Amino acid sequence: MAERKVRWGILATGGMAARFTADLAGLPDAEVVAVASRTEAPAREFARRFGIPRAHGSWEALARDEEVDVVYVATPHAAHRAAAGLCLEAGRNVLCEKPFTLNAREAGELVALARRRGVFLMEAMWTYCNPLVRRLKALVDDGAVGEVRGVQADFGLTGSFPVGHRLRDPAQGGGALLDLGVYPVAFAQLLLGEPSGVTARAVLSEEGVDLQTGALLTWEGGALAALHCSIVGATPNWAAVTGSRGRIEVPHGFFAPDRFVLHREGREPEEFLADPADGPHDGLAHEAREVMRALRAGERESPLVPLDGTLAVMRTLDAIRAQVGVRYPGETEDDDTGRAGAEAAGGAGGPVPGPAGPVPAPA
Structure with missing residues (x-):
C-alpha cells in the first residue's frame, strides 16, 4: 500500500x-x-x-x-x-x-x-482532522488561554422535516442530538476529555425524538460546557473556549471553520485563517x-480520532438521551448508560448522570 x-x-x-x-x-x-x-x-x-x-x-x-x-x-x-x-x-x-x-x-x-x-x-x-481545529487544540494545549474554564457550542438548523423524515424517525436514530449534537459534544471533549457530570433537557417530538436539546457538562477540575443542538431553528453554529487568561471564538461553523479569533489579556486579537494549501476548509479530504x-x-x-475518544463521546450522548427520555427501538436499559458498550471494549464505565426528566413535548 x-x-x-x-x-x-x-x-x-x-x-x-x-x-x-x-x-x-x-x-x-x-x-x-x-x-x-x-x-x-x-x-x-x-x-x-x-x-x-x-x-x-x-x-x-x-x-x-x-x-x-x-x-x-x-x-x-x-x-x-x-x-x-x-x-x-x-x-x-x-x-x-x-x-x-x-x-x-x-x-x-x-x-x-x-x-x-x-x-x-x-x-x-x-472536525478532529480539520487543520484549523487542530491548530486551535494545539493553542489550547499550549496554554494560550490559560486553564480552560468553559466551552460553548451550538449546532442548529431548520427545514421541512415531516413525519417519516429520517430526522423525525426513531427507527433511524432521529433527532437533533445524534445528527447535530454530536459535534458540540465532540468539540468539548476534544479539549477537556470525558465529563464527570452530565445534565440535559430537551423538547421532544410526537414520535419521541429530540427537536432540540441543551446539555451542561461538568469536569472535576471545575470546567463547564454549555451545548445546544436543534432541528427547529438555525443557530449561529458557533463555539467559544474560555480560559483563565483569554478565550478563542469560532464565529461560525466550528465543526469545519474557516477562521477563529484568539483573545488574550494585554494583546490585540489574533485571527487564524484556514490555509488554502490544505484544501477546502469544509472538505472531507482531511x-x-x-x-x-x-x-x-x-x-x-x-x-487524531482515537477509538477510546469515540467511545467516550458515545457514553456522553447516551447519558444525555437517558435524561431527556429518548430511546430507540430495540434499546435496553443498559443502552441508557453505555455500560455494556464500555465493557465490550474493555473501557471505563459510563458518565455520572445528572438530574433526570425531559421537557414535555409541545402539543
Whole structure:
C-alpha cells in the first residue's frame, strides 16, 4: 500500500457517500474501486456517476471484495453497527460516519471487533482532522488561554422535516442530538476529555425524538460546557473556549471553520485563517488523508480520532438521551448508560448522570 493508491469502497449511495467520493477524487493517492447498496440499481447508478469500476448489490459483496483496502460506511446511523460490523468481520478496514453508532453498546461492539480482528477502524469525525481545529487544540494545549474554564457550542438548523423524515424517525436514530449534537459534544471533549457530570433537557417530538436539546457538562477540575443542538431553528453554529487568561471564538461553523479569533489579556486579537494549501476548509479530504496515512503506517487506529475518544463521546450522548427520555427501538436499559458498550471494549464505565426528566413535548 505504501507504493500504490489506497483503494476505497463506498458503502451506501446517499448524499454523504457522494460528497466523500467527490472529495476522494481530488486526492492523487486515493482510488475508489467499488460501491455497494442494498440493491444493485442504485449501486450501478452511483458507479456510473463517479466512474467506479465495480457496483455491488449487497453490503456483503463489498465486504468480501479483496480489491478494497478500506470501506467508507455512509449509511444512516441506525445501520452503522450492522454495516461496519459486516466489513470488520470480513477483515476490511473501516471509516464509519458519525455518529459512530446509535449508542455506546454498539460502539463498544465495533471497537472490540476491530481490535480482535486486527483491522483499522475510525469514526469519520472530520472536525478532529480539520487543520484549523487542530491548530486551535494545539493553542489550547499550549496554554494560550490559560486553564480552560468553559466551552460553548451550538449546532442548529431548520427545514421541512415531516413525519417519516429520517430526522423525525426513531427507527433511524432521529433527532437533533445524534445528527447535530454530536459535534458540540465532540468539540468539548476534544479539549477537556470525558465529563464527570452530565445534565440535559430537551423538547421532544410526537414520535419521541429530540427537536432540540441543551446539555451542561461538568469536569472535576471545575470546567463547564454549555451545548445546544436543534432541528427547529438555525443557530449561529458557533463555539467559544474560555480560559483563565483569554478565550478563542469560532464565529461560525466550528465543526469545519474557516477562521477563529484568539483573545488574550494585554494583546490585540489574533485571527487564524484556514490555509488554502490544505484544501477546502469544509472538505472531507482531511479525514481521508488521515485514514490513508494511518494505513500506510500500519496503525490500527488514528491518534487524531482515537477509538477510546469515540467511545467516550458515545457514553456522553447516551447519558444525555437517558435524561431527556429518548430511546430507540430495540434499546435496553443498559443502552441508557453505555455500560455494556464500555465493557465490550474493555473501557471505563459510563458518565455520572445528572438530574433526570425531559421537557414535555409541545402539543
